[in-house]
Amino acid sequence: MTALAWLGTLIVLPAVGAPLLARPAFGGFAPVTRAILSGGVGATLLTFVLTLFALAHLPWRAAPVAVTAALLAWALGAPVRATAASPEPERLGRAALLAACLSAVCVLAALASTLAGAATSVDLFYFWGPKAQQFALARGVDIAFLADPLHDYMHAYYPPLVAGIDALSTIVAGRFSWTAATLTFPILLGALAAGLPGVLRGAAPRRSAAVGSALAVAALAVIGIRANIAGNGDMPLLFFETLAMALLMRRDSEGAAVQLVAGLLLAGGAAAKVEGLAYALAAAAIFLVLRRRNAAGSIRTAARLLLPTAAMLGAWFAFGLTRQLFRDYSEYGRFFVLHLEFLRRVPTAMATALAGTGRGLPYLVPLLCLFAAGRPSRAALLPLGTAFALVLFFWFTYLHLSTDPSEWIAWSAPRVLMPVVMLLALAPCAPAGEAATRDTSGPSPG
Amino acid sequence: MPLLGAALLTALALWSLPWREGLGRPRTLVDRSTARQLAPGYRLLIRAAAVIPEKASFVTRTEPPDPNFETWYFRLGVAFLPGRRALPASDFGRFTPPGTWREAEYLVLIGARPNEAPGELVLDAPDGTVWRRRSPS
Numbered sequence: 225m226t227a228l229a230w231l232g233t234l235i236v237l238p239a240v241g242a243p244l245l246a247r248p249a250f251g252g253f254a255p256v257t258r259a260i261l262s263g264g265v266g267a268t269l270l271t272f273v274l275t276l277f278a279l280a281h282l283p284w285r286a287a288p289v290a291v292t293a294a295l296l297a298w299a300l301g302a303p304v305r306a307t308a309a310s311p312e313p314e315r316l317g318r319a320a321l322l323a324a325c326l327s328a329v330c331v332l333a334a335l336a337s338t339l340a341g342a343a344t345s346v347d348l349f350y351f352w353g354p355k356a357q358q359f360a361l362a363r364g365v366d367i368a369f370l371a372d373p374l375h376d377y378m379h380a381y382y383p384p385l386v387a388g389i390d391a392l393s394t395i396v397a398g399r400f401s402w403t404a405a406t407l408t409f410p411i412l413l414g415a416l417a418a419g420l421p422g423v424l425r426g427a428a429p430r431r432s433a434a435v436g437s438a439l440a441v442a443a444l445a446v447i448g449i450r451a452n453i454a455g456n457g458d459m460p461l462l463f464f465e466t467l468a469m470a471l472l473m474r475r476d477s478e479g480a481a482v483q484l485v486a487g488l489l490l491a492g493g494a495a496a497k498v499e500g501l502a503y504a505l506a507a508a509a510i511f512l513v514l515r516r517r518n519a520a521g522s523i524r525t526a527a528r529l530l531l532p533t534a535a536m537l538g539a540w541f542a543f544g545l546t547r548q549l550f551r552d553y554s555e556y557g558r559f560f561v562l563h564l565e566f567l568r569r570v571p572t573a574m575a576t577a578l579a580g581t582g583r584g585l586p587y588l589v590p591l592l593c594l595f596a597a598g599r600p601s602r603a604a605l606l607p608l609g610t611a612f613a614l615v616l617f618f619w620f621t622y623l624h625l626s627t628d629p630s631e632w633i634a635w636s637a638p639r640v641l642m643p644v645v646m647l648l649a650l651a652p653c654a655p656a657g658e659a660a661t662r663d664t665s666g667p668s669p670g
Numbered sequence: 671m672p673l674l675g676a677a678l679l680t681a682l683a684l685w686s687l688p689w690r691e692g693l694g695r696p697r698t699l700v701d702r703s704t705a706r707q708l709a710p711g712y713r714l715l716i717r718a719a720a721v722i723p724e725k726a727s728f729v730t731r732t733e734p735p736d737p738n739f740e741t742w743y744f745r746l747g748v749a750f751l752p753g754r755r756a757l758p759a760s761d762f763g764r765f766t767p768p769g770t771w772r773e774a775e776y777l778v779l780i781g782a783r784p785n786e787a788p789g790e791l792v793l794d795a796p797d798g799t800v801w802r803r804r805s806p807s
Contacts (some may be wrong), residue, residue: 319673326673326680333683341696342688346705346742349749357752374758377745400752402699435672442679449686452703582682589675596671652672 229397230404231411236290237389240266243298249305249481257422260415261485264467267389267460268492268532269293274388275539279546283363286396300488304481319431320421323438327417330438330445335410337449344406348455351378356390357400367547381550384540385495386457402455409454412463417441423467426474426482427603428653439590440466440649444642446586451638457497458639464493465503465643466650469607472511473654483528491532495540498553499617499640504533506613510606556632557624566629570622573630577637587641590648597652604654611647710797711743711780715750718800721792722776727755729774733781733798738763743780777801 241262244250250258273293277284337343345352355378358366370380394400417437424433444462453459468489471482490507493500508529512522544550552559578587594600600608618640622629687693688702696702698712715730722728728751730743740760747756757771777788780798793800 323673323676326676329680330683333680333687336693337687339695340688340691340693340702341699342691342702344699344703344705346700346703346708350745354745354749354752357749361752374756374761375748377762406699432672435676438676439672439679442676442683445683446679446686449683452705455699582686585682586679589679593672593675649672 226397226399227401227404227407230393230401231407233286233393233396234263234389234408234411236286237264237266237270238262240270240290240293241297242266243294244301244304245485247301247304247481249301250485252426252476254422257419260419261423261467261489263415264464264492265297265485265488266293267385268464268488268495268536269296270392271385271388271492271495272296272532272536272539274392275384275536275543278365278384279539279543281364284359284391284395285363286392289392300484304484315430317431320434323431323434324417324421326438327441330442331410331414331417334413334445334448334454335407338406338410338454343409343449343452343454345452345454345456345458348402348405351382352386352390352456353400353402353405354378355387356394356405359387359391360394360400363395365543365547367549370549381544381553382457382498383495383500383537385492386460386497389460406454409448409459412459413441413445413448416444416463416466420466420470423470423474424650424653426476427470427655432653436650436653439593440646443586443590443645443649446582447638447642447645450581450586451642453639453642456639458642461493461496461500462642462646464489464496465500466646468493468504469507469610469647469650470653472507472606473603473650475655477511478515480524480528483525487529487532490529491536494533495536499614499621499643501533501537501553502617503610503614503643504530506610506617507606510609510613514602514606556621557626559624562620562623563626564623566623566625570619570629570633573633574618574622574637574641577634578641580634581638587645590645594648594651600651601654601656603656604651607647607651607654611644611651614644614647615641708739708742708746711739711746712750714778714780714795714797714800715743715746717793717795718776718778719751721800722751722754722778724753725755726775727757727773728776728778729757729759729771730778730780731759733779733784735759735765737765739780740765743778747778775803777803 238259244265245258245262270289270293273289274284277289358369369375370378390405420437421434424436468486471477471486474482476482490504494504512526578584622633625632691702698709700706700708700712730747732739737760741763744756744758757774758766759771760766778800783799789801789803791799792802
């Protein structure tokens with residue numbers, strides 16, 4: 225029963241995001257897509273409000289936090305005028321139907337694996353779960369708990385989304401549910417399977433959108449099961465990053481409405497895991513370069529895409545600084561003090577780690593599909609450039625360890641490189657031709 | 671081609687399921703994961719939560735002593751016994767000085783029962799024992 229109550233609380237997430245996504249500007253999205261985007265926006269805004277409450281010494285209580293976040297969603301949507309385009313109605317073809325069935329099987333496989341205790345992340349027990357549990361008991365970020373030297377493995381500086389949302393569910397359910405926490409893996413994978421094709425429909429025909437989604441979902445299912453990600457921050461991160469990228473790949477991504485939601489989802493990713501910040505910066509920068517807008521337009525776009533991330537992490541670091549808990553993202557070495565003696569070993573160890581996960585197939589298959597699709601369109605440079613930036617980021621990150629990072633890479637690379645796989649799977653869905661990337665004089669029609 | 675790739679990866683997802691061990695309800699959430707070696711301590715610590723009172727301190731040890739397992743079990747103890755004070759016998763794979771956990775009121779011992787009782791036995795389970803320790807002299 226605790227697990228059901230704990231998971232039931234997650235229904236509040238789409239409800240919180242609904243005041244934004246229910247606006248007519250988003251009428252072009254199918255209801256299920258809107259609900260799933262609402263869930264992502266709701267989780268981001270709830271986390272932001274939880275952080276503000278913690279900063280202001282206000283105790284976390286479900287109702288005030290949820291109402292404040294929903295009001296914020298409503299206020300953010302008030303200036304939105306441009307609408308997301310409605311794709312042309314298209315018959316559900318055989319390929320799209322088959323792709324949907326494959327996605328459903330993958331979600332069921334992830335569910336079965338999780339329920340069988342075969343996909344559980346040990347990090348759930350080491351820090352994600354204990355932090356959430358303790359935050360729920362303390363009705364806020366428990367400073368004494370995180371500052372205790374015996375708990376220095378808890379990564380006090382890790383951004384607040386997963387522990388915060390899990391804590392909120394724990395407050396409502398009355399206690400933490402380990403089983404429910406692991407089930408967030410198949411649930412979020414299912415949400416992607418249901419919502420992603422609808423978002424990608426703005427970038428590609430129905431068949432391509434469905435098949436690209438199925439490829440991404442299948443690759444994430446395989447790696448998620450084999451690398452044991454159930455209950456940790458990887459699946460929430462992937463949920464935000466995937467939907468944000470799909471939005472930015474749409475033909476109507478020039479519009480304020482789409483950019484605002486994409487920016488909120490990028491902020492959700494940055495609040496889920498440290499590498500979400502690198503993803504947000506890379507995706508936003510490449511988007512701006514590809515769009516070639518005038519200065520004012522670029523500034524407005526950059527603000528929509530990155531201000532939510534800046535606000536979220538600004539609040540989190542303000543909390544860390546004022547409570548003398550953390551100052552930056554550094555743990556595995558001093559920032560920019562690189563150990564170049566491992567320059568070659570890092571990519572070798574990364575390749576070895578990937579090859580050991582499903583014989584490398586979940587990484588190779590999307591890559592082969594990309595090659596088979598022919599020369600990528602200019603718009604495909606957005607997912608591909610972001611993937612390249614992420615690989616460089618992890619290479620750079622692994623070089624910070626003063627000792628041989630091979631072991632660290634062996635247990636982390638298969639998981640942390642999952643967004644790269646997802647980006648490779650989505651790239652062929654990018655619209656062909658210049659229309660998708662050229663500057664337009666105003667918000668997109670529709 | 672992408673549809674073929676998705677089909678291949680779907681088959682791989684199904685192949686990744688623990689068919690040989692069965693898909694039935696596991697005793698712990700790590701029973702069929704890569705962390706399955708932690709299952710005995712997982713089971714004992716869950717049961718220990720019923721006999722170690724709120725605010726009490728405890729240390730988790732293994733028999734024979736193993737600094738890696740004791741590090742992991744310390745962390746599981748923090749997770750499964752909220753409201754108690756978990757003290758580490760090992761940290762990051764190295765034994766801590768005994769003074770770190772000398773004051774622990776309870777001992778969770780995973781593995782064989784010791785020849786000499788370290789205190790009052792409060793739980794005897796297949797995966798180990800829990801003891802209320804004698805006050806340190």
